[in-house]
Amino acid sequence: MSAITRTVSILGVTGSIGRSTVDVIEQARAQGGAISVEAITAGQNIAALAEACRRLRPRFAAVADAAQINEVRAALSGLDVEVGAGASALEEAGARPADWVMSAIVGAAGLAPTLAAVRRGAAVAIANKECLICAGPLMLRAAAESGAKLLPVDSEHNAIFQVLTHPAHVERLTLTASGGPFRTWTLEAMAAARPDQAVAHPNWSMGAKISVDSATLMNKGLELIEASYLFEMPEERIGVLIHPQSIVHSLVHYEDGSVLGQLSSPDMRTPIAHALAWPERIAVSTNRLDLAEIGGLTFAQPDLRRFPALGLAREALRAGPARVAALSAANEIAVEAFLGGRIRFLDISRIVEEAMAALEGTEAGLIAKTPSSFGEVAAVDQAAREAARRIAGSLAAA
Amino acid sequence: MSAITRTVSILGVTGSIGRSTVDVIEQARAQGGAISVEAITAGQNIAALAEACRRLRPRFAAVADAAQINEVRAALSGLDVEVGAGASALEEAGARPADWVMSAIVGAAGLAPTLAAVRRGAAVAIANKECLICAGPLMLRAAAESGAKLLPVDSEHNAIFQVLTHPAHVERLTLTASGGPFRTWTLEAMAAARPDQAVAHPNWSMGAKISVDSATLMNKGLELIEASYLFEMPEERIGVLIHPQSIVHSLVHYEDGSVLGQLSSPDMRTPIAHALAWPERIAVSTNRLDLAEIGGLTFAQPDLRRFPALGLAREALRAGPARVAALSAANEIAVEAFLGGRIRFLDISRIVEEAMAALEGTEAGLIAKTPSSFGEVAAVDQAAREAARRIAGSLAAA
Numbered sequence: 001m002s003a004i005t006r007t008v009s010i011l012g013v014t015g016s017i018g019r020s021t022v023d024v025i026e027q028a029r030a031q032g033g034a035i036s037v038e039a040i041t042a043g044q045n046i047a048a049l050a051e052a053c054r055r056l057r058p059r060f061a062a063v064a065d066a067a068q069i070n071e072v073r074a075a076l077s078g079l080d081v082e083v084g085a086g087a088s089a090l091e092e093a094g095a096r097p098a099d100w101v102m103s104a105i106v107g108a109a110g111l112a113p114t115l116a117a118v119r120r121g122a123a124v125a126i127a128n129k130e131c132l133i134c135a136g137p138l139m140l141r142a143a144a145e146s147g148a149k150l151l152p153v154d155s156e157h158n159a160i161f162q163v164l165t166h167p168a169h170v171e172r173l174t175l176t177a178s179g180g181p182f183r184t185w186t187l188e189a190m191a192a193a194r195p196d197q198a199v200a201h202p203n204w205s206m207g208a209k210i211s212v213d214s215a216t217l218m219n220k221g222l223e224l225i226e227a228s229y230l231f232e233m234p235e236e237r238i239g240v241l242i243h244p245q246s247i248v249h250s251l252v253h254y255e256d257g258s259v260l261g262q263l264s265s266p267d268m269r270t271p272i273a274h275a276l277a278w279p280e281r282i283a284v285s286t287n288r289l290d291l292a293e294i295g296g297l298t299f300a301q302p303d304l305r306r307f308p309a310l311g312l313a314r315e316a317l318r319a320g321p322a323r324v325a326a327l328s329a330a331n332e333i334a335v336e337a338f339l340g341g342r343i344r345f346l347d348i349s350r351i352v353e354e355a356m357a358a359l360e361g362t363e364a365g366l367i368a369k370t371p372s373s374f375g376e377v378a379a380v381d382q383a384a385r386e387a388a389r390r391i392a393g394s395l396a397a398a
Numbered sequence: 399m400s401a402i403t404r405t406v407s408i409l410g411v412t413g414s415i416g417r418s419t420v421d422v423i424e425q426a427r428a429q430g431g432a433i434s435v436e437a438i439t440a441g442q443n444i445a446a447l448a449e450a451c452r453r454l455r456p457r458f459a460a461v462a463d464a465a466q467i468n469e470v471r472a473a474l475s476g477l478d479v480e481v482g483a484g485a486s487a488l489e490e491a492g493a494r495p496a497d498w499v500m501s502a503i504v505g506a507a508g509l510a511p512t513l514a515a516v517r518r519g520a521a522v523a524i525a526n527k528e529c530l531i532c533a534g535p536l537m538l539r540a541a542a543e544s545g546a547k548l549l550p551v552d553s554e555h556n557a558i559f560q561v562l563t564h565p566a567h568v569e570r571l572t573l574t575a576s577g578g579p580f581r582t583w584t585l586e587a588m589a590a591a592r593p594d595q596a597v598a599h600p601n602w603s604m605g606a607k608i609s610v611d612s613a614t615l616m617n618k619g620l621e622l623i624e625a626s627y628l629f630e631m632p633e634e635r636i637g638v639l640i641h642p643q644s645i646v647h648s649l650v651h652y653e654d655g656s657v658l659g660q661l662s663s664p665d666m667r668t669p670i671a672h673a674l675a676w677p678e679r680i681a682v683s684t685n686r687l688d689l690a691e692i693g694g695l696t697f698a699q700p701d702l703r704r705f706p707a708l709g710l711a712r713e714a715l716r717a718g719p720a721r722v723a724a725l726s727a728a729n730e731i732a733v734e735a736f737l738g739g740r741i742r743f744l745d746i747s748r749i750v751e752e753a754m755a756a757l758e759g760t761e762a763g764l765i766a767k768t769p770s771s772f773g774e775v776a777a778v779d780q781a782a783r784e785a786a787r788r789i790a791g792s793l794a795a796a
Contacts, residue, residue, distance in 0.1 A: 258560060270654055281653060289655070292640075
C-alpha cells in the first residue's frame with residue numbers, strides 16, 4: 001500500500017458512480033491518502049449533496065437547477081462551502097483547480113463541466129457516456145491541446161486501459177459483453193419482450209435506459225465507438241465477445257500473440273480506484289475474484305441478426321462523429337418509446353436504422369460534417385430525435 | 399511494428415526452446431530487427447548446431463562435450479565461426495558480450511553459463527529450471543549486483559511478468575495448471591498409472607521427465623518456488639488454480655480488486671518473443687487466440703490429497719533454498735525410477751517426502767543452510783539423490 005495525494009472534484013456526486021467515488025476516496029484517506037476535495041455537484045438531490053459535503057468537506061458545491069439556489073444554501077449552511085446553482089455553476093465546478101475530476105453527471109449536462117476540466121489539463125475520469133459519444137473528437141482534441149489525461153471508468157474501457165502497456169504494438173481489442181437478458185432468447189421471443197424483461201440485467205444493476213441498451217447490445221455498440229475514440233483504434237480492429245459471467249472485462253491482443261486482460265468481480269469501485277490512483281494503485285475493499293468458485297467462463301460471437309444495434313453502431317463509427325451523435329440520439333428516443341409501451345423491442349433498432357437513413361436523405365450535409373462545437377452536436381441531436389420520433393409515431397400507429 | 403536492436407546468445411540452441419528462439423529471431427530480422435548473434439551452444443547434436451550456425455551466423459559456437467571438439471570443427475568449417483567444446487566453452491558462451499542471453503540448456507549444465515551471463519549484467523531469458531530451483535538465491539544476488547535483468551520464459555512466469563505493472567501493489571499471484579493427464583482420475587486409478595499414461599500431456603508436448611512432473615503437479619510446485627524467488631512473493635501469497643485449457647497462463651491480483659492476466663494459445667514463441675523484445679514488443683506469427691472458438695475456460699482448486707507434490711513444494715519453499723534443491727533432486731530420482739518401471743506413480747511423491755524427512759535427520763545442518771556456491775548446492779543435491787535412491791530401492795524391493 002502507498003498513499004496518494006490529490007485534489008479532486010466530483011461532477012455528479014449523488015449518482016451510483018459518484019457515491020462509489022466517495023466510498024473509494026474515504027478508503028484512500030483511511031490509508032493515509034491526502035485527498036482534498038475542490039468541488040462536487042448534484043442534479044436535484046440536495047439532501048444527498050449535503051451528506052456528501054459533510055463527508056468530503058469540498059470548497060464548492062453546486063446543483064444543476066438555478067432555481068434551487070436558496071434551498072441549497074439553506075441545506076449547506078454551516079458547512080463552510082461555497083454554493084452555486086445552474087449550468088454555469090456546474091461548469092465552474094469543472095473549471096476549478098482540481099488535479100483529478102470524476103465526470104459522472106448523467107447526460108448532456110455533463111458535457112460543458114467535463115470540457116472545462118479537460119481544457120485546463122486535469123486528469124479526467126470519464127464515466128459520462130455523452131462526453132465521448134456526442135463529443136468524442138472535441139474532447140480528445142481539447143485533451144491533446146491541454147495535456148489532460150482521459151481515464152476511462154467504464155469497466156470495459158478501464159480494463160483495456162489497465163493492460164494497454166504497449167499501445168504501439170496492439171493488433172486488436174476485444175470488448176466483452178454480458179449479452180444482456182435476451183442473450184439466449186429467440187428472435188420471436190424478443191419481438192414480444194416487455195420493458196420489465198428488458199431492464200432485468202443479469203450482472204449489474206443499472207438504470208432503465210442503459211438496461212435496455214444492454215438488452216439490444218446498443219450499449220456495447222456505443223462502447224465500441226468510445227473504445228475507438230479513446231484508444232485510436234479503427235472499427236475493424238475492435239471485436240465484441242459475448243461473455244455472460246462479466247468477469248473478463250475486456251482484452252488487448254498484441255502482435256506477439258499475447259492477450260492481456262483485466263478480470264474482477266463486478267464492482268465499480270475497482271475501476272474508480274484505478275482511475276483515482278493512476279498511475280499508481282491503491283487498496284480498495286471489494287468482493288475479490290475467486291475463479292475456482294465461479295468455475296467457468298464462457299465466450300461466444302454475438303448474433304448480429306438478433307442484435308442489429310451492434311452493426312448500426314459500427315456503421316455510424318465508420319461514417320463519422322455526426323452520425324455517431326445521431327445514432328445515440330435516435331436510440332434514446334426509441335428506448336423511451338419502448339419503455340413507454342408505444343413500440344416493440346425489435347422496433348428500437350429498426351427506428352434507429354430508419355432514422356439514420358432518413359437523415360442521410362434530408363440532413364446529408366449535417367451528417368457528413370464533423371461537429372466542431374456543442375452547437376453543431378446539438379443540431380445533429382435535434383434532427384435525429386425528430387426523425388426517430390416521426391418513425392416511432394408511425395410504428396406505434398401501425 | 400517496430401524493429402529491435404540486440405546482440406544475443408543462445409545457450410542450448412538445439413532444444414525445443416532454442417529452436418523456437420531461432421524462429422523468433424528470424425521473424426524479428428524479417429521485420430527489420432538488427433539482431434546479431436554472439437554465441438550459441440548445443441549438447442551433442444552437432445548437425446543441428448551446424449544448421450543453427452548457417453541460419454544465425456554466430457561469432458562463437460560450442461558443444462558440451464570436450465571430446466567432440468574435432469567433430470565440431472569439421473562440421474562448422476567454412477562457416478567463419480570460432481569453435482569451443484566442454485564445460486569451459488559453454489561458460490565462455492555465457493560470458494561473451496551479448497546484450498541478451500537465452501538460457502535454455504537443460505539441467506545443471508546450464509548453471510555456470512547462465513551465471514556468467516548474469517554476472518556481466520546481461521538481460522537473461524530464463525528457460526532453464528535449475529537456474530532458479532537449485533540456485534535461485536545465488537542467481538538473484540548475482541543479478542542484483544550486476545544489474546542483470548532476469549526475463550522469465552516459462553509461460554506462467556512470463557504471463558505474470560507481462561502484467562506485473564505495479565509490483566508494490568500486488569495482493570497475490572495465481573499460477574494456472576493444466577492439471578495434467580490425471581486431473582480427473584481417482585486416487586485408485588492413479589496408483590496403477592503407467593509411465594506411458596503419465597507422459598501423455600494434454601496441451602503441451604514436452605519431454606518425459608517434465609511430463610511426469612506435470613502429472614504429479616510437482617512441475618507446478620517447482621514453478622511456485624520459481625515465482626516466489628523471481629517476484630519476491632511469499633509462499634502463502636501464491637495460489638495454484640487448475641485450468642485444463644491452458645489459455646490463461648497466470649494472474650496477478652492487485653489491491654484494488656483488479657486481476658490482470660495474460661492469455662494465449664499454447665505456443666512458446668509468444669513468451670520467447672516477449673522476452674527478446676522486452677521492454678518493447680515485436681510481431682511474431684503464432685496461432686492467435688480465439689476465445690469464441692474455445693468457448694469455455696474452467697477453473698478449480700487443486701486436490702492436494704491426489705497431488706501431494708504441491709504441498710511438498712510449498713513446505714520446501716518455506717524451509718529454504720537447500721530444501722528446495724533437495725526436493726528437486728529427490729524428485730528427479732523418483733521420476734527416473736517411475737519411468738524405469740521400478741516404482742508406482744504415487745511412490746514418486748512418497749519418495750520425495752521420505753527423502754526430505756531422512757535429510758532432516760541425517761543432513762540437518764546441510765539442509766538448514768542457504769547454499770552460497772554451486773559446490774554447496776551440489777552437496778545437497780548429492781545427499782538428496784542418495785536418500786531418494788535408497789527409499790526407491792526399498793519400495794521397488796517391497
